[in-house]
């Protein structure tokens with residue numbers, strides 16, 4: 532049995548038994564995102580440094596006692612989570628920062644952090660005996676759900692803006708999901724998906740709607756802490772769109788603190804793209820959030836003009852004494868190349884946004900002795916068009932050795 536005790540509305544604070552509600556708070560509607568409350572006393576003996584040391588399951592399921600499911604879904608065999616945490620070789624030292632790590636979640640089966648949430652969706656749908664799942668997506672959540680559903684033998688209906696990068700559309704096609712290419716933006720795709728969920732009785736994987744998705748995403752924080760031998764970082768840099776990943780990171784660290792496995796919750800640094808920064812602007816100005824009707828950025832994964840999880844994200848940034856920053860598309864593309872050249876990690880633009888933030892904040896907010904984790908949320912192969920904007924070291928030559936020799940002599 533899972534150790535979930537109650538679901539609590541983020542907005543009005545009403546608590547529910549998990550059997551009473553499935554998605555948002557009935558009183559508050561779509562704004563009333565529910566948080567999962569656990570019985571930590573029950574979990575504490577089940578999840579200790581010792582039990583984890585003896586656990587050979589190197590995937591997100593190693594944290595099962597702290598997940599809102601009874602058991603890991605037997606139908607899902609892809610390896611999700613336990614992605615590498617790399618100590619920075621060159622970027623940290625170049626920026627005068629001694630302790631920088633990259634958590635490369637592009638190494639998940641569908642190449643993004645979203646697999647952590649999709650895995651929980653598959654588990655919950657299986658518990659409820661639902662065979663059709665749905666999601667609205669800027670690309671990654673959908674391709675993730677499609678891939679995991681394919682592995683588990685379930686059906687998926689995905690609502691994606693027709694403008695999503697080709698790599699993500701390709702994944703959706705390859706994984707055989709039913710694909711609605713919505714001639715509109717992500718916010719419209721989201722509303723349509725919620726409506727279709729009602730109409731057809733599907734299982735909905737949308738974060739900031741389904742309360743359990745944050746619980747999957749939080750496993751990235753659990754891993755970061757464990758991979759650092761429970762000497763938690765001081766700061767974690769997180770790309771922000773809807774605000775669900777940053778809330779997942781906060782939840783993971785809060786859980787660990789409640790279990791006595793860490794001593795403090797790291798400061799969360801939210802990064803948004805200049806062309807779509809409603810959460811960052813609200814944090815920086817202290818004013819209420821203002822939605823954007825026409826958000827635009829190359830970092831498609833974090834383009835959400837109406838951030839569905841903004842209430843929770845803003846609270847989590849504030850509670851962790853965190854901050855927010857915006858980065859331009861030029862800075863993002865530049866950071867994408869900077870990360871690739873210096874560390875051998877290929878990030879999609881949204882993920883490179885956190886590296887752009889690291890660069891911008893080094894020397895002022897970030898100090899040499901700070902322990903900093905930079906979250907790489909998705910792989911660069913998902914968006915080749917933007918990756919090609921990075922200037923490589925290339926030249927065209929005829930297929931002859933003298934051309935190579937001449938190039939080398941000229942210092943190529």
Ligand SMILES: [Zn+2]
Pocket residue numbers: 540541542543544545556557558559560563
């Ligand atoms: Zn409520």
